[in-house]
Amino acid sequence: MEKYDAIVVGAGTAGCLAAKTVAEAGLKVCLVESKPREEIGEKICGDALGEHHLKFLGLEKPTGGELEAKIDGIKIFSPDENTIFTIADKDFIGYLLNRRLFGQWLLRKAVDAGATLQDSTTLRSPIIEKGAVVGITAKNLKSGNVSELRSKVVVDATGYFGMVRKQLPAEMGIDRDIANEDVEACYREIRQLKQETENTRYCEIYLNQKASPGGYVWIFPKGGARVNVGIGTCMRKTGYPNPKEQLYKTTFCKPMFEGSTVLAAGSWFDPVRRPLDNMVGNGVMLVGDAASLVNPIHGGGIGPSMLSGYFAGQQIAEALSKGEPTREALWGYNKRYIDTYGKKQGTLDIFKLFLLSCSDEDLNYGMNQKLMTEDDVLKAGMGDDFHLNITETAKRVFRGIRRVGFLNKLRLTVVMMRQLSAHYNTYPSTPDGFDTWRAQTVKLIEEGKQKLLQ
């Protein structure tokens, strides 16, 4: 029986980066994917990616068919569409990707580095012996054969459903379930327009709490008079509208869609919350959507998923060079991810609660009267502290005199984000102290829910 150093389950953006990094360290890695090779990369997605993610990972700019358009920034429309925030930065370059070709590009990098691909092969279950994951059973979808694959580490890169994660025993100390209220139900189409729109350089985001509570409608230009258009709605306990119906009702009535044709359509889920507090166990790691590594505000997860795959791969190499891949030996991955990107995701979970607490009227007024500014949104998006000085606070109080509640909520949000950010700075370097850290995290998030949503 083949024995690998690592098995990576799922050849999405997270899995390809994990497999590539492990293979580059000279280790033996198998990438197991249920899709046939030529379909790897296909994904219901907005297809937008900031160039900085590639730079950080040392990946060159995509230049072939995987790159469909370049973007200068984002325009955010208030619910009444009377106010538009233009979020752009001189250093920002955005890409609209051909998702399948981008996936194939990453897959080639993993295979060229030495990873073995087993495509058309689906995970059945992790093999667990003496409290550690030591391999998987998988079914070849062409032959129907079920076989065992053994490894020192298994990486769950299966995306939103976390197929390995869900089957781990509770004693591993990894959360198995993601609450529905932390997930956006999405519907997306790629449309061919009759003619190119005026805007080909900005991604457009439309806030509308009735149609897409806690989420938004997006229209992203893809070049060649094509757009990626979709909607995400938070799956709240109290109910949420059907995303497809809402997209048709609110968006396809716009003149730009007259005579347009549907090139692709589909639904999927986006987990929008803080990262799982712990992403490792004995012989097992979680990356990408399987670990909930998506930005809670804009739902972007391609960058963080690649980053997590890269960090996980490095940690595997380090752990195996020293001995057994125990929870302790793999823990550095948690710390590295949290310090680099996870902390930002965590604090944005609070900003998401603030947005969820706002009515359309709040957002119209708040954006129009500049109680919330482009700069706030930019800083929140970058994970920076947005501090209001006394003069700025006084100006906003004056402008917000008719909506003091909104301003108070914004101020409370800033305070809670800062508290959570400071707490993330204390993420433990070893599993010791984790239980106490986690209890405090849960407490801070619960406080945020109580203060902002009730």
Ligand SMILES: Cc1cc2nc3c(=O)[nH]c(=O)nc-3n(C[C@H](O)[C@H](O)[C@H](O)COP(=O)(O)OP(=O)(O)OC[C@H]3O[C@@H](n4cnc5c(N)ncnc54)[C@H](O)[C@@H]3O)c2cc1C
């Ligand atoms: C509608 C929508 C729009 C989005 N828009 C954007 C955007 O514009 N920009 C952005 O950055 N992010 C966006 N995201 C988020 C982004 O798509 C994800 O965060 C990212 O793709 C996560 O990558 P991943 O590799 O973790 O998971 P996935 O891309 O989901 O890959 C998982 C892989 O695992 C395979 N797999 C699953 N189960 C098994 C199994 N049992 N056995 C073997 N293989 C298996 C799947 O076939 C798949 O190839 C969007 C998400 C949605 C839903």
